[in-house]
Structure formats: C-alpha cells, structure tokens
Amino acid sequence: xxxxxxxxxxxxxxxxxxxxxxxxxxxxxxxxxxxxxxxxxxxxxxxxxxxxxxxxxxxxxxxxxxxxxxxxxxxxxxxxxxxxxxxxxxxxxxxxxx
Amino acid sequence: xxxxxxxxxxxxxxxxxxxxxxxxxxxxxxxxxxxxxxxxxxxxxxxxxxxxxxxxxxxxxxxxxxxxxxxxxxxxxxxxxxxxxxxxxxxxxxxxxxxxxxxxxxxxxxxxxxxxxxxxxxxxxxxxxxxxxxxxxxxxxxxxxxxxxxxxxxxxxxxxxxxxxxxxxxxxxxxxxxxxxxxxxxxxxxxxxxxxxxxxxxxxxxxxxxxxxxxxxxxxxxxxxxxxxxxxxxxxxxxxxxxxxxxxxxxxxxxxxxxxxxxxxxxxxxxxxxxxxxxxxxxxxxxxxxxxxxxxxxxxxxxxxxxxxxxxxxxxxxxxxxxxxxxxxxxxxxxxxxxxxxxxxxxxxxxxxxxxxxxxxxxxxxxxxxxxxxxxxxxxxxxxxxxxxxxxxxxxxxxxxxxxxxxxxxxxxxxxxxxxxxxxxxxxxxxxxxxxxxxxxxxxxxxxxxxxxxxxxxxxxxxxxxxxxxxxxxxxxxxxxxxxxxxxxxxxxxxxxxxxxxxxxxxxxxxxxxxxxxxxxxxxxxxxxxxxxxxxxxxxxxxxxxxxxxxxxxxxxxxxxxxxxxxxxxxxxxxxxxxxxxxxxxxxxxxxxxxxxxxxxxxxxxxxxxxxxxxxxxxxxxxxxxxxxxxxxxxxxxxxxxxxxxxxxxxxxxxxxxxxxxxxxxxxxxxxxxxxxxxxxxxxxxxxxxxxxxxxxxxxxxx
Numbered sequence: 001x002x003x004x005x006x007x008x009x010x011x012x013x014x015x016x017x018x019x020x021x022x023x024x025x026x027x028x029x030x031x032x033x034x035x036x037x038x039x040x041x042x043x044x045x046x047x048x049x050x051x052x053x054x055x056x057x058x059x060x061x062x063x064x065x066x067x068x069x070x071x072x073x074x075x076x077x078x079x080x081x082x083x084x085x086x087x088x089x090x091x092x093x094x095x096x097x098x
Numbered sequence: 099x100x101x102x103x104x105x106x107x108x109x110x111x112x113x114x115x116x117x118x119x120x121x122x123x124x125x126x127x128x129x130x131x132x133x134x135x136x137x138x139x140x141x142x143x144x145x146x147x148x149x150x151x152x153x154x155x156x157x158x159x160x161x162x163x164x165x166x167x168x169x170x171x172x173x174x175x176x177x178x179x180x181x182x183x184x185x186x187x188x189x190x191x192x193x194x195x196x197x198x199x200x201x202x203x204x205x206x207x208x209x210x211x212x213x214x215x216x217x218x219x220x221x222x223x224x225x226x227x228x229x230x231x232x233x234x235x236x237x238x239x240x241x242x243x244x245x246x247x248x249x250x251x252x253x254x255x256x257x258x259x260x261x262x263x264x265x266x267x268x269x270x271x272x273x274x275x276x277x278x279x280x281x282x283x284x285x286x287x288x289x290x291x292x293x294x295x296x297x298x299x300x301x302x303x304x305x306x307x308x309x310x311x312x313x314x315x316x317x318x319x320x321x322x323x324x325x326x327x328x329x330x331x332x333x334x335x336x337x338x339x340x341x342x343x344x345x346x347x348x349x350x351x352x353x354x355x356x357x358x359x360x361x362x363x364x365x366x367x368x369x370x371x372x373x374x375x376x377x378x379x380x381x382x383x384x385x386x387x388x389x390x391x392x393x394x395x396x397x398x399x400x401x402x403x404x405x406x407x408x409x410x411x412x413x414x415x416x417x418x419x420x421x422x423x424x425x426x427x428x429x430x431x432x433x434x435x436x437x438x439x440x441x442x443x444x445x446x447x448x449x450x451x452x453x454x455x456x457x458x459x460x461x462x463x464x465x466x467x468x469x470x471x472x473x474x475x476x477x478x479x480x481x482x483x484x485x486x487x488x489x490x491x492x493x494x495x496x497x498x499x500x501x502x503x504x505x506x507x508x509x510x511x512x513x514x515x516x517x518x519x520x521x522x523x524x525x526x527x528x529x530x531x532x533x534x535x536x537x538x539x540x541x542x543x544x545x546x547x548x549x550x551x552x553x554x555x556x557x558x559x560x561x562x563x564x565x566x567x568x569x570x571x572x573x574x575x576x577x578x579x580x581x582x583x584x585x586x587x588x589x590x591x592x593x594x595x596x597x598x599x600x601x602x603x604x605x606x607x608x609x610x611x612x613x614x615x616x617x618x619x620x621x622x623x624x625x626x627x628x629x630x631x632x633x634x635x636x637x638x639x640x641x642x643x644x645x646x647x648x649x650x651x652x653x654x655x656x657x658x659x660x661x662x663x664x665x666x667x668x669x670x671x672x673x674x675x676x677x678x679x680x681x682x683x684x685x686x687x688x689x690x691x692x693x694x695x696x697x698x699x700x701x702x703x704x705x706x707x708x709x710x711x712x713x714x715x716x717x718x719x720x721x722x723x724x725x726x727x728x729x730x731x732x733x734x735x736x737x738x739x740x741x742x743x744x745x746x747x748x749x750x751x752x753x754x755x756x757x758x759x760x761x762x763x764x765x766x767x768x769x770x771x772x773x774x775x776x777x778x779x780x781x782x783x784x785x786x787x788x789x790x791x792x793x794x795x796x797x798x799x800x801x
Contacts, residue, residue, distance in 0.1 A: 081347055085354060094355055096344045097178050 004038065009046045012038060016054040023058060028065030031058035155759040156316055158337075160307035161397045162756035165343035166361065167352050168444075169729060169743035174751075177305035177341040183209035184336045184763065186329065187321040191220060203330060205766055209337050211321045305341035307758055308395050320760050332765040337758050345751030349730075350740040352749055360738050361748040362670035362726030363390070363439040365447040366682045367486070368416070369719050370426040370433065372692035374488045381431045381495035383617055385609070386448070386562045387412040388441035388501075389678050390667035399666040402593055402643055404585075406665065407504035407602050409437060409678075410638045413685055414606030414630040415500070419614060420689045421627050427692070431495060431617045435690075437682050438562050440667045440725045444746025447725035448562035454723070456491045456569045458484075468736030470672045479732045480672065485721050494573055496531060496616065498609060499563045501579035505544075505601035506593070516605055517549040519577040521558050521567055527574030531612070535576070538611040538624065544604040549582050556583060578605055595643075599636040606630035646677060653712055654684040669750050670726040672736075683720055684711050691716035 004012065019034035035058045042052045080087040081098070088094055163175035186208045188194050194210075202208060309317045320335035327334055344357035352358035366389075371380075387408035391401025416435050419426060426433060438447030461476035461484070469480035476484060505514055518535055520528040532548055539546040549556060558564060563575040580601065611624040641648040646660035663677050675683060688711045695715035698704050704715035711718075727746030730738050740747050763769075 081351075084351065088351075088354060096346070096357065097176060097342060098346050 031062040159310040305339040359669035360726035364675040364722040368686035391665040392442035396666040408500040411500040418610035443748040448565035452565040467734040497575040503605035534612040603632035687720035693717035
C-alpha cells in the first residue's frame with residue numbers, strides 16, 4: 001500500500017469516501033481505521049476540505065457503534081439469565097452453573 | 099471432562115423383569131497387542147504432575163450436597179469455582195463465635211470442619227460469608243466480617259445422625275400443590291426445629307461435603323493439626339473443594355440446557371387379579387405406600403420410619419393376603435398394591451400414576467422419536483406397557499395407605515396405637531374403613547383409632563392418598579400412621595429393629611385383615627391365616643436399612659457388598675428402576691403370580707410376558723410405572739421440559755465428581771517470596787542461556 005504522503009489529494013478523498021460508505025455495512029472498525037489512517041492527511045496544505053468532514057463522520061459513526069455495542073454487552077451480561085430461552089438461543093457458549 | 103456424578107447402580111440380575119436395564123452389553127474382545135510394538139513411554143508434564151501429586155495432596159472421598167431445581171429456583175449447594183481454605187474446626191456455637199470475632203488471618207480463607215449434626219439454623223446463621231459466595235439476600239442478613247468461609251465439611255461420627263426425610267410436610271410449596279394445608283402446617287411447625295429438616299430445602303452458595311467414613315481420620319487430623327498451630331503458625335493444612343453443579347436458575351432453564359434430569363424413578367404396582375379389566379365392573383381397592391425418602395446428603399438418605407416402614411408393611415399385607423383361604427381371584431373386588439417413588443419430591447410417583455390412570459395418556463406412535471424399549475406399547479409418550487389403563491379409576495372403592503408405622507412418632511400412652519387419618523370424617527365410606535380397622539385391631543397389642551378422636555379434624559397428612567382424592571374427593575381413603583398430630587423423632591441408625599418390626603407387623607396385620615374383609619364385603623373377623631409374617635418384616639427391615647446384600651434379596655438376584663443403600667429416589671432413567679423398586683417388583687411379582695412355570699436362569703428362559711423370579715418363570719400383573727413430576731413432559735427426542743410450573747417439577751443438576759483434597763499451605767509472605775525467587779530464577783536462566791549461546795557462538799564459531 002502506498003504511503004499516504006505520496007497519494008494525490010483526490011485519491012485520499014476517494015479512499016476516505018469509500019471507507020466511510022463502506023462502514024455502513026456494519027463495519028465500525030472500518031470507520032475507525034478511516035479516521036486514524038487518514039487523519040494525518042488533513043494536515044497537508046493541499047488536503048481537500050471535504051476530507052475532514054468524512055473522517056469526522058467516520059469517527060462519529062465508530063463512537064456510536066462503540067456506545068451501542070457497549071450498551072448491548074452490559075445489558076446482555078446482566079440480563080442474560082432473566083431473558084431465559086431467548087438469551088440462550090443467541091449465546092454461543094452458555095456458562096454452566098449460573 | 100464433565101460427567102454426571104451419580105453413582106452407577108450395578109445389579110447382577112438373574113432376570114430382568116422384562117426390562118432392558120440390568121444386563122450390560124457384551125464387552126467386545128480385542129486381540130492382544132505385542133509389548134514390543136508399543137511405543138516407548140514418554141516423560142511429560144502430566145507424568146511429573148501425577149508423580150508429585152501424592153506428595154502434595156491427600157484426596158478425601160466425600161458425599162456431596164447436590165443442587166436440585168424446581169419451577170421457582172434451586173436448593174442444595176453450589177461451588178462455582180474450585181475453592182481452597184484453611185481447615186478450621188468448629189465444635190460448638192462458642193467455637194464459631196470465637197472464630198468470627200477473631201477475624202482470622204488477614205487475607206486468608208477458611209473451610210469449616212464440623213460434625214454432621216452441628217449445622218443447626220443458629221450455627222448456619224452465624225456463618226460469615228463473603229459476597230461472592232452468597233446470594234444477595236444472605237449478604238444483607240450477615241454481619242460484615244473479614245473472615246471468609248469457603249465451604250463446610252462434615253465428619254461422620256455424629257451420634258445424633260438421623261434422616262431428614264421424616265417430614266413429608268417439608269415438601270416445598272410448588273411441589274406440594276394440593277390440599278390439606280392445615281395438617282401440613284401443624285406438622286411443619288413441629289418438625290422445623292430439627293437439625294436437618296430446615297436445611298435440606300435451602301439454597302447454599304458454598305460447597306458442603308461430608309467425608310466418607312473411610313478417611314475421617316485424615317480430615318480430623320489435619321484440622322486438629324491446625325488447632326495445635328493456633329491457626330496462625332504456618333504451615334497449616336488446607337483443603338480444596340470441588341463441588342460444581344451445572345444446573346442453574348430453575349428446572350425449565352436447566353432442562354432446556356440439558357444440564358439436569360428429572361428427579362424420579364419407577365413406581366411399582368401389582369395385583370393378584372390377572373384378569374383385571376377396565377370394564378369388568380369390579381370395584382378396586384388400592385393399598386398404597388411410598389418407597390423413597392429425602393435428606394440433605396442424598397447418598398445418606400435413610401428413611402427407616404418414612405418410607406421403609408410403610409413399604410415393608412405393604413409387602414407384609416400382600417404376603418398375608420396371598421395366604422388367604424379364599425383365592426383372591428375369586429373376590430368380588432380387585433386388590434391393587436401400589437408403591438410410589440419420588441414421593442418426597444412433590445409426590446411425583448402417586449401424582450403421575452393417578453394422572454395416567456384417571457386420564458390415559460394419548461399415545462402417538464410416531465416414528466423417529468426416542469424410546470429405548472425394545473417393543474414399547476407406546477412410542478410417544480415412551481411407555482413400556484399400557485396395563486395401567488386396565489385400572490378403572492371410577493371403580494376405585496377405597497384407598498389404604500401405610501404411612502409411618504414403626505412407632506417412632508407414637509405418643510406415650512398405656513397402649514401403643516396407630517392412627518387413621520381421613521380427609522372427611524363425616525364421609526360414610528371413611529367411617530366404614532375406620533370401623534373395619536378398629537374391629538380387626540380389637541384385643542391386639544396395638545390399637546387403631548381415628549386421628550380426629552380428640553375432636554380436632556386435621557385432615558390428611560402428606561400422603562399418596564392425596565393424588566387419588568385430588569381427582570375424586572369422595573373416594574373413601576385412610577392413611578394409617580403412628581403419629582396423630584405431629585411427627586416425632588425419626589429413627590436413626592441406632593433404632594431398635596425388634597420394636598420396629600413388631601410395630602410394622604402389627605400395622606400390616608390389621609390392614610391385611612381389614613382389606614381382606616372389605617374385598618369380600620364382609621365385616622366379621624378374618625381368618626388367622628391372613629396375618630402378617632413378622633419374620634418377613636424383620637428380614638426386610640434389615641435388608642433395606644443395613645444390608646441390601648442379605649440372603650432375602652439375593653434369592654431374587656445376585657448382588658454383593660451393597661450394604662446400606664440410599665433411599666433417595668435419584669433421577670428418572672428409562673427402564674432403570676433403582677434398587678428398591680427392583681426389589682419391590684420382584685417381591686410383589688412373586689406374591690401375586692397367577693401362574694408358575696418351569697425353572698429359569700434369566701428372563702430369556704421364560705415365555706414372552708413371563709418374568710424369571712426366584713429361578714422360576716411366573717406370570718404376574720406387576721408393572722413399573724414412570725415417576726417424575728407431573729409438571730414435566732417427555733419430549734419426542736427423549737428430553738424433558740416443563741409444561742406446568744404449578745405442579746411437580748423437581749430436577750437434579752448434573753455435577754462433576756465432587757471431592758476434597760488436603761494439602762499444606764505456607765504463610766502468604768513466604769508464598770510471595772517463592773514467587774519472586776521463581777521469577778528471578780527464570781530470568782537468570784534465560785539470561786544465562788543467551789549469554790552462553792553468544793559466548794559459544796563467538797569462541798567456537800558454531801553459530
């Protein structure tokens with residue numbers, strides 16, 4: 001993969017757009033990588049103005065996912081027993097004895 | 099590897115009662131492998147661990163406290179992880195108070211060792227538990243303390259040892275779902291102060307094990323050694339508990355996950371009326387008793403009073419009636435003997451039997467479902483036979499139950515008595531039963547009187563009779579017991595077999611004669627030949643309480659070194675009756691045989707439909723009947739699920755092999771020093787290897 005520094009601004013913007021739209025396929029880590037990988041390019045003088053917008057939206061998306069997954073994890077861990085059969089059906093390895 | 103911890107019952111049977119359970123499959127033989135072709139042994143970490151193990155640990159065999167589940171929760175014990183603690187001896191409440199107030203050594207955990215009978219409610223409440231070992235309710239009720247108790251071990255030599263199963267009134271609310279509350283409350287109040295009755299239905303969030311008699315000395319020695327060290331001078335002896343129970347939450351959850359099995363077994367019913375038919379128009383007389391009992395440690399269940407006394411009395415009744423000068427088959431009424439199992443758990447045996455007889459299960463002979471019987475009468479639900487449908491529930495004229503009749507609960511009075519309990523004392527049919535019993539007991543050593551003779555109508559005690567009355571309350575039914583209004587002390591190992599035999603024999607004698615009269619519509623005195631055989635009663639009492647391998651049992655099938663057997667019913671298993679139902683089946687089958695054929699060594703020597711009992715092919719209408727909670731349903735694949743949580747739903751958790759191992763611990767400071775030395779030693783070793791590698795590479799030019 002070529003260095004970010006050697007890519008043309010339009011190519012960087014193209015990558016950022018593709019990774020942003022790709023993140024909507026339930027790929028929050030793609031958004032996170034998009035932000036972390038391309039954010040240094042926003043410091044370049046020739047950085048397209050739209051680049052920062054896509055990267056920030058990717059960051060917001062990944063944070064939203066983080067909140068959603070964390071909330072689900074907390075709920076699932078604490079409510080698994082109470083949810084009964086439904087929770088057992090979506091549990092890969094059911095803990096024994098609890 | 100997980101396993102079901104139930105001890106395997108091995109019975110080398112000469113006959114199989116038409117069942118598929120008792121003959122193990124043939125073991126395939128393989129050609130011997132030359133030693134020279136075997137691979138050379140390799141020394142690995144596992145070998146080293148195995149070699150060192152005996153120098154570090156001493157294993158103790160234990161009886162576990164097993165977790166049971168019902169529709170609302172769990173009872174019994176649980177140990178979520180392997181726990182270790184320093185052994186601490188508690189011999190009294192004072193010891194416990196002293197222990198708690200001392201606080202122990204900071205950061206250490208303890209395992210209490212105590213005698214079996216010391217765990218009173220007071221002692222239990224004095225236990226300080228760490229939060230992760232208690233339920234939320236217990237956290238609130240215990241005093242915060244620095245002492246953490248991980249589990250409890252009981253030593254076996256307790257002079258007050260007794261069965262906790264004497265009080266069927268302790269059947270939990272969900273399990274005892276039917277009627278007669280007033281009487282039960284009375285019984286419960288009277289028995290709640292007993293050391294164990296309150297504990298066997300409680301949920302304990304810590305392991306509780308009882309050391310088997312083979313190694314109690316080691317446990318006590320280890321604990322006493324700690325006492326001599328004042329519990330502060332290291333090294334000290336510690337134990338590691340292993341008592342993990344798979345099942346959790348409730349029966350529905352546990353069954354769904356496949357980590358428990360229904361508590362139950364097989365009931366037995368038998369009748370001398372080989373021609374019994376649903377529509378023959380003959381009234382039916384039921385003579386009933388329970389076969390199982392309950393205690394905190396299931397393997398130690400010894401219900402001498404309740405269940406064994408009533409069960410033996412029923413056998414004595416069947417034996418007495420088999421000597422009737424008038425053939426029972428010519429009686430105008432049928433007599434059916436019913437012995438129910440899992441009665442200590444929601445009356446599962448009687449409830450299911452009556453439910454099936456009252457409304458015969460709809461048989462769906464579908465293909466592809468699980469049913470292990472060779473030629474089942476019904477593949478779903480999986481039923482070996484449908485002979486119970488020959489019993490006409492509406493034709494039941496009376497039910498006679500022999501309850502606790504060993505006279506341990508009898509009130510002190512000039513003449514020992516039995517008491518006849520009725521649901522409705524105003525019912526004419528009940529009065530006729532009472533009158534029969536009073537008549538036949540007149541002039542005998544043991545009198546029989548109504549439990550309500552003192553003017554207090556207590557209804558029925560917990561009994562198998564209730565299942566019948568639940569369906570049809572107008573059936574005349576009597577429960578014969580040695581208690582009037584409260585259960586007294588249950589008999590323990592030190593019971594007087596002579597006195598118990600006399601009492602059981604008297605109860606059987608009176609019942610046999612009364613039933614003999616009623617079965618013929620008579621009220622006059624029955625013949626002397628219809629009398630209980632006290633010798634048989636004494637033999638059975640010994641076989642079922644102290645030595646199951648007695649000659650009386652071995653005349654039916656080969657069994658050796660069985661000794662004392664548990665009266666806990668265990669879990670339901672297709673076609674596996676357990677030791678007590680197996681014996682009862684053979685005895686009743688022998689007594690009610692309608693035809694006796696040739697000699698046999700096993701059932702294969704007999705014709706279809708016959709059983710090989712005492713080396714003789716016999717035809718008998720004696721059958722097993724499934725016994726598990728009526729709140730449970732057998733599924734197509736052989737599993738079970740909860741269909742009615744308001745009825746009996748008891749299930750036993752699958753559990754790992756439980757146990758204890760004793761080892762020596764050193765002070766925590768030394769353990770830290772050991773750890774640091776180990777890390778440093780490892781680092782030095784790594785550094786030395788790297789240095790040596792470079793040095794050799796440089797000087798010898800080998801790298």
